[in-house]
Amino acid sequence: MCRWIAYSGTPVLLSRVLFEPRHNLIDQSLHSRMGVETTNGDGFGIGWYAQELTTPAVLRDVGPAWNNRNLQEVAHHVRSGQFFAHIRATTGTAVQQTNCHPFRRDRWLWMHNGMINEFHQLRRDLALAVDPALYPEMEGSTDSELMFYLSLTFGLTEDPPGAVARMVGLVEETARRHGVPHPVQMTVALADGDRLWAFRYSSEGSSRSLFYSTRVDSLRALHPDAEFLQEVGEETRLVVSEPLGDLPGAWNEVPESSYGLVQPGQDMLHPFQPQLPHP
Structure with a gap:
């Protein structure tokens, strides 16, 4: 499996989040406490939004994050108000740059x-459901x-939660036809430069760990x-x-089968339920 961080808020140097916390993402790449694998060294990636651009920048590499000088260079010189960072532990697909996260399309x-269980059995049927206009843009094999x-394909740009629900519904229905149990295990982060969505779901009801930070004003009081x-x-x-550290009161577990929306104003937390795509 993998480890990841999604940040949204006041623009900061990426290094403040990626390197400075006690249990930062680089430490997690070597000593994960909650992941399936202790070491996550099958590639890494960061994606960030700059104020003057509508599309995010992405840096990905196949080597481990803990000794990558380019990551160090970028993180200490780039400031952003919304960014992703991901360290990869492959579940069977190749270690190659096009398989490293985050993935980008437009903004x-x-x-x-996580994983799709028995992905090699389901991959062809699932790939055929991708919009033919989008299919040529897929570069990797994950x-x-x-x-x-x-x-x-299912409308992410207009309705992100509904599109993710329909995607999961299709995977579970495809798995049912193939006799594959518990097909979906996922925590997903999705962003458009203004808003951030985070999903926690698994078909078996025992999802990988995911946490969100407490409101800053509450933490300042503590x-x-x-x-x-x-x-x-x-x-x-x-x-x-x-969690990136042990600051009391700083972290809250995302509930099972739910998704959150971080946005200007009021953040939201909702139940997540898969849906079958419309015919």
């Missing part, structure tokens, strides 16, 4: 931790990228001496595969 970023393009909390605005949020 959208997508990253995933279930994660295919899940993204199925969601795009920890008035925490320097980072004084530098960011009250709408700053992080969604993470596992």
Whole structure:
């Protein structure tokens, strides 16, 4: 499986989030506490939005994150108000750049931790459901990228939660026809530069870990001496595969079978239920 971080809020240097916390993503790449694999060294990627651009930048590589000088260089010089970071542990597909997260199309970023069970059995049927106009844009061989393009096919740009629900519904229905049990295991992050969605779901009802940060104003009251909390605005949020540190009260588990929306103003948390796509 994998580990990931999604940040939304006050623009900060990427290094403040990726390298400075005690249990940062680089530490998780070597010493994950909650992942299936302790080490996540099958590639990494970051994606970030710049204020003057409508599409995000992406940097991906097949090597481990812990010794990549390009990642260090970018993270210490790029400031962003919304960015993703992902470290990969492959579930069977090749270690290659096109299989590293996050995946991008236009203004959208997508990253995933989990798997489609028996993906090799289901892959052909699922790929045939992708919009023919989108199919040539898929570059890699992962279930994660295919899940993204199925969601795009089912209307992600207009209705992200509904599109992801229809994607999961199709995967589960396809798996049922093939006799594959518990086909979906996922935590997914999705962003468009303004809003951030995070999904936690599995067909067996026992999903991989996912957490979101407590409101900054509440954390300031609990920890008035925490320097980072004084530098960011009250709408700053992080969604993470596992907590970045041990600050009491900082992290909340995303409920099973749910999704959250981080946006300007009021954040939202909703139940998540798969749907069958319309014929």
